[in-house]
Amino acid sequence: MYATGGDIMTDISSSRSIAQLYEADLTWVDGRFQRDVRVAVDTAGRIEAVGALDGNVTQQLKGKALLPGFVNAHSHAFQRGLRGHGETFVEGAGSFWTWRKAMYELVGRMDETMMYELSRQAFEEMLAAGITTVGEFHYLHHDASEAGFAFDDVVLRAAADAGIRIVLLNAYYATGGIGEPLQGGQLRFGSRSVSEYLDQLDALAARMTSQTQSLGMVAHSIRAVPIENVMILQQESDKRGMVLHMHVEEQQEEINACVDHYHHPPMALLNEHVAVSSRFTAVHCTHSAAADLDLYLEAGGNVCICPLTEANLGDGLANIPRMLHHNGCVCLGTDSNARISMLEEMRWLEYGQRLQLQQRGVCVDDAGQVAPRLLEMATLNGARALGVRAGAIRKGAWADFVTIDLDNAALRGSPDESLLAALVFGSGNDAIAGVCVGGRWFDF
Numbered sequence: 396m397y398a399t400g401g402d403i404m405t406d407i408s409s410s411r412s413i414a415q416l417y418e419a420d421l422t423w424v425d426g427r428f429q430r431d432v433r434v435a436v437d438t439a440g441r442i443e444a445v446g447a448l449d450g451n452v453t454q455q456l457k458g459k460a461l462l463p464g465f466v467n468a469h470s471h472a473f474q475r476g477l478r479g480h481g482e483t484f485v486e487g488a489g490s491f492w493t494w495r496k497a498m499y500e501l502v503g504r505m506d507e508t509m510m511y512e513l514s515r516q517a518f519e520e521m522l523a524a525g526i527t528t529v530g531e532f533h534y535l536h537h538d539a540s541e542a543g544f545a546f547d548d549v550v551l552r553a554a555a556d557a558g559i560r561i562v563l564l565n566a567y568y569a570t571g572g573i574g575e576p577l578q579g580g581q582l583r584f585g586s587r588s589v590s591e592y593l594d595q596l597d598a599l600a601a602r603m604t605s606q607t608q609s610l611g612m613v614a615h616s617i618r619a620v621p622i623e624n625v626m627i628l629q630q631e632s633d634k635r636g637m638v639l640h641m642h643v644e645e646q647q648e649e650i651n652a653c654v655d656h657y658h659h660p661p662m663a664l665l666n667e668h669v670a671v672s673s674r675f676t677a678v679h680c681t682h683s684a685a686a687d688l689d690l691y692l693e694a695g696g697n698v699c700i701c702p703l704t705e706a707n708l709g710d711g712l713a714n715i716p717r718m719l720h721h722n723g724c725v726c727l728g729t730d731s732n733a734r735i736s737m738l739e740e741m742r743w744l745e746y747g748q749r750l751q752l753q754q755r756g757v758c759v760d761d762a763g764q765v766a767p768r769l770l771e772m773a774t775l776n777g778a779r780a781l782g783v784r785a786g787a788i789r790k791g792a793w794a795d796f797v798t799i800d801l802d803n804a805a806l807r808g809s810p811d812e813s814l815l816a817a818l819v820f821g822s823g824n825d826a827i828a829g830v831c832v833g834g835r836w837f838d839f
């Protein structure tokens with residue numbers, strides 16, 4: 396519902412909480428672009444009101460369309476350092492596992508400076524791609540001493556300096572494979588025990604003061620965390636009111652190892668042992684069996700798909716129609732950051748399915764439209780998975796926006812009704828004119 400103009404005038408004159416009043420040519424509200432919409436933002440960086448508001452516009456966003464800022468629900472920022480590497484295959488076909496070897500080599504060379512610079516680079520590229528919130532799935536905790544969690548603060552500092560909103564999804568990592576000790580680069584990921592991990596999490600929580608930073612929990616994967624510990628982490632995340640993320644069924648080899656050890660694939664194991672809810676996000680689910688996925692989605696679990704990374708690593712294609720059939724909450728992540736573009740993630744989620752199913756229009760909403768549903772994945776659904784009030788231009792949400800340049804060549808001539816589809820299917824990061832994170836603007 397829109398606030399009335401009268402209400403907002405009273406607000407502006409009687410209290411000083413309204414800091415800014417924005418007006419773009421077009422604003423994405425209630426699932427479509429609308430004209431003559433103003434957005435009031437308070438001094439805390441939250442949206443105070445949206446609609447035909449009175450008052451002096453403090454920022455006229457002329458020639459721009461205003462969208463909610465994109466939410467990147469799954470990133471490993473340091474992997475930005477692998478971009479362009481490992482794309483030569485002299486010994487024949489590579490795989491996820493040969494890529495992982497290259498990633499471990501990068502881990503072995505990582506010091507604080509490199510970790511900061513790669514993370515900051517990735518976060519700045521995200522802002523330029525319209526991403527205002529990142530869920531940083533952070534498992535590279537230690538410097539060469541293999542203890543001390545020094546890199547946790549480094550990532551938070553890089554995010555603060557770049558200006559992006561971050562949910563630090565801090566990872567618990569205990570085994571090098573199911574029942575195997577950590578080896579080599581993995582020693583930089585490990586916690587000695589669940590209690591050491593929780594102590595570090597709580598120490599970070601106590602230091603977290605910025606409004607643009609919050610914490611979530613992670614069980615890295617069934618390869619790295621015994622199911623008994625996943626259960627403990629889930630209970631602890633409930634106690635703290637934090638989200639819990641986990642890599643699930645990205646690779647067939649992981650599923651085979653899990654069946655060998657536990658006699659069930661990872662998703663079935665989770666359904667049986669863990670209280671899945673809307674606070675739980677399974678990342679990838681590339682090879683999940685339909686029946687396991689059904690149970691997981693019915694319990695309210697979120698799924699994060701990372702189309703560009705899954706393509707780059709040759710993972711395969713997830714069963715998106717099944718997820719959508721259950722009205723499942725699908726969100727998007729840039730994962731390995733081999734390419735950072737949320738517009739391309741949206742486009743390729745749909746295109747991968749079109750190629751596989753040989754049909755057009757897979758991620759459709761009730762009106763048969765694709766682009767609004769993809770945008771929902773890139774905004775609201777990501778915000779739900781990360782537990783942040785963002786992803787929509789409405790009262791109470793953080794004032795996180797992306798502005799689109801309506802003069803961009805790729806968008807020229809698009810009528811209001813098809814502008815979003817033109818953006819998602821026909822344009823790139825250069826159509827993004829700026830972003831706003833909690834009321835702070837960045838222009839590109």
Ligand SMILES: [Zn+2]
Binds near residue numbers: 469532
């Ligand atoms: Zn990942």
